[in-house]
Amino acid sequence: MDNHCLTRLPTEFPTEDLDVQRTQTTWPAVKSMGPLREAVFVFIACMAQFMTQAGLGSTLAPLTIIGEDLGVHNDGILSWFIAGYSLTSGTFILFFGRLGDLIGYRPVFILGFAWFSLWSIVAGLSVYSNHILFIFARTLQGLGPAMLLPNALAILGSTYPPGTKKNMVFSLFGATAPNGAIIGGVFAALFSQLAWWPWTFWACAIACAIFAVVGCMVIPPIYHEPEHPPRTVKDWIQQLDVIGAVLGVGGLVLINVAWCQGPVAGWTTVYVYVVLIIGAVLLALFFAWELWIATHPLIPLHALSLDVLYVLGCMACGWGSFGIWVYYFWLFLEHIRGNTPLLSAAQFAPPCISGLIAAFTTGYLMGRLRPAWIMLMSMVAFALGVVFLAIAPVGQTYWALTFVSLVITPWGMDMSFPASTVLLSDAVERHHQGIAASLVTTVVNYSISLGLGFAGTVEVHVNRGGKNFHDKLFGYRAALYMGIGLAGLGVATSLVYLVKTKVKRTTPSVEEGEKQAQ
Template sequence: MSLTREIFFVAICAVSHLMTQASLGLALAPLDIIAKDFGTTNAGEQSWFIAGYSLTVGTFIMISGRLGDILGHKRVFAFGYAWFGVWSCFAGFSAYPKHQIFFDVCRAMQGIGPALLMPNALALFGRAYSPGIRKNIVFSFFGAAAPAGFVIGATSGSFFGQVAWWPWAFWSFGITCFALGVLSMFIIPNALSDRPAKSPGFDWSGSIVGVCGLVLVNIAFNNAPLYGWNKPHVYFILIIGLLCLGAFGWVEKRAVNPLLPMHALNSTVGFVLACVGVGWGAFGVWVFYSWRFLTLVRHATPLSISAQYAPCMISGLIASGMTGFLMTHTPVSFVMMTSMVAFCIGIVIAGTQPAQQTYWAQMFVSIIVMPFGMDMSFPAASIILSNHMPREHQGLAMSLVNTVVNYSISVALGIAGTVEVYGNKDPANVEHGIRLAYYTAIGLSGLGVLLGAAFFAKSLLKEGWKVMEH
């Protein structure tokens, strides 16, 4: 590629991560405005506006990565933008029937778009760049797009929700997706869209039981705040989901073309995915409940809250540059540990802030710190798994990281929602319920710090202070 085309190639792929996070902010910012239109007041039902989207993003990513390996990453990537656009428009049209369940279904279907986009974007990077500083830089760009995407999506949702009509946020988003899909067909080189000479088969049985297991477990955790764990249909769904996941492991060990090759899952992969899971799960709780805190406790408007989150775009760029430097001067395991510490510090600062306090004292600091957790953990995990997997399984490598990132957000929201609803004896005391959710996130992030430290110590003992060549 020429330098100009390479710049556009990196941009069109990195924007997929921006659009993924923008869709999160798009529904979170006008959450109360949308809920009012649907007549929804229960916090557990409102959390599905976010959890339903993250559920399908995390569930279908692994399948889409394998589809990219089979059909060609460029084809699946372009189709992902088209799918994303269609269901974004449908989410806007849900304002007409005024049924929350229809909106939740549209949000869930919308999440399949990013599931198609992100692993194939990262797989395109994995195929285009060999291990080294250039690969580190483009992966850092991909991570840096997340904070900017969330702020852009939240600002758009806030603007249309307050000034015009909230469906226009989804319709304009859908039009943007269509435009990006067309551009990707022209910008991404055809050489990166070639199908492998020997195309691997698709693991239908593993895909079915795997998706069923992930969906059922997630539904159980997110229905617990609504109905309680004492209801048979909640814990039976969880049991069936866990049985399906057990069946998935059994099937994958015997499959000719497994969706998830078990031989690739060693202790290194396990540590990385565990760190990413608890860290990003805590982050998901922080995003949702920080927004609720500013809305319900400090009574800020969606547009003013979007402005309060704007500094994370700058700190995200700084964190991205710092990550690129650290990954070429320190072990990747050290970068992963540092990201877990950043997650923990940011959540502790937010969770301990008084109800009435100047924004600059704690909330501003928390918003500045959190992108360091995002922009360090995601590229570090992607680099480790990308270098760990062969070239023909780059889609699978990126699928694992994205699956854990998005699925953990959805499950953690369900756990925090349960703690909020059943730990708060006085539903009128909204602040106390939000505090309990914050404490849940602090516990998850603290576990992430312990796992990150253990992973760094293990790597240090095994490999020493090993730095990637650059």
């Protein structure tokens, strides 16, 4: 895999001696495992991604049923059942990735499953209260994936040296995303129709508790000495970059709240645009702090090359489009075509197979194609998937555009995620794997939540209140057009990135020119 396109600065990214350092590394964790333990180890790490997406699908399938039980019928409020979960899982990933770098990936990973289990129980118990408790529980539930995802990726990145095996493991990790969402949706539909929807969350709690216990047994401690081990409270505050975390998380949360609440309360409501302005100010202060003041910045902004920013920009556009696609796909099937949650979940089965094929194809291609080509193909898949859904006629057979959209979209997910995570994992040193994993997963999860806010704003401004079938359908299609726009921007960004890296490969450096002249 070509990693030449990443600019590596000596402070955070590896130098030219990195390959020598990695060759000398014994990688004791993977060498000490037998085949069975290694299989269980990879399985538990992949369950971090699986359960994260299952937490998303478990609310999508019975969304209307949960809303009716809790007395909520407004689509804008219903979107918070999903957006609140994605919001916290996206905004806190960087902090928990840094925490894993400091105290170890294993304890934070196991804590993530335990936390996920606890708040899944509370989410189920909210049936005895109201939708406010449910949204609160879902929001705190999202902290579990924020602990799990970066530290699972960091554990895998620290365990496996660069090579084909690492590419395939990361591809398998990415493949669990659509499978988690679909299987989570199927079980949610079964529980909501044949039993009681709170059992969706209580079953999730049981599974997470089991994974936490198994993780304690099979995940080896990943030893790495921090560059500057914290010894005092002041050291911990500086190394965790608590001030940067408060500014960054606060800014991201407030901006997302404004975008998601704008469609519900109206953009002319004072608190909505005040929250948006405060969030923007906090985010500006965060970047200023990280660039010029922080001694141990949460994000090594000075070490992010233009190529890395291109990759993250593609991910933001593609996964923002995906968030819109998956949310409005369920609404389209249930509210427009009149499917039951169980039938909708059954119709969502194709991504399970398509996602696995896409993931292993990506693992094979990553050793043979430049990342720019893989990113372009993934963005095209995102774009085609949302286009086919947006133009699908209401009365058309499922096996036409709807089925095709379900087959194509997982290729966007399972090509972009492994490529970007391996790209950044190989570009940073072993003790900075948490930072590499955090950047990708933050962009993925926050983009999903923010994309829903954008789409909801478009929907409520064109659907005339959604009081009849045609107005509701028009609003859904308008939201999907917003997804097409985001995916199209991702395609354009990936094309620019492809051209840029191609020029970089064909243009000799100054040193190469001198050698050729000699």
